[in-house]
Amino acid sequence: MLPINEQEKIIGPFIKKVTESLPPEKRKGYLLKPQANLTYESMLETILGKDGITxxxxxxxxxxxxxxERLMQVTTKDVRSELIKQNEK
Known part of the structure; x- marks a missing residue:
């Protein structure tokens, strides 16, 4: 893994390019503080979390x-009704 300062040298121009391509009202603070995410899912969770999604x-x-998805796989009305009853909250 590269040292932090090397990572910043590589990532910095990309962040600047992305930030400049966005209208001012769409720019988010998390764009200025990049974080390493090992998976696509963790990256999405980080971004959504910064936007207030828990x-x-x-x-x-x-x-x-x-x-x-389960509801779409059911083929009979009775089973569908039972599935709906089980999932009512």
Whole structure:
């Protein structure tokens, strides 16, 4: 892994280019403090977290998506109704 100052030399011009390409109202503070993320998912969580989206909110959304996926796979009305009843909160 490169030392921090070398990483900053490499990443700095990219950050500047991205920041300058955005309108002022779209610029976010986290663009100025890059963080290393090992996975795409962790990068998304970091960005969304800076925008006020909590891990709990992400989990709830994922649960909704999984429920809808299960609902789409069901072939009978009775099973679909039962699945909906089980998932009512």
């Amino acid at each position: 891990p709990e909110m992400l989990k709830e959304q994922q649960e909704r998506v999984q429920f809808l």
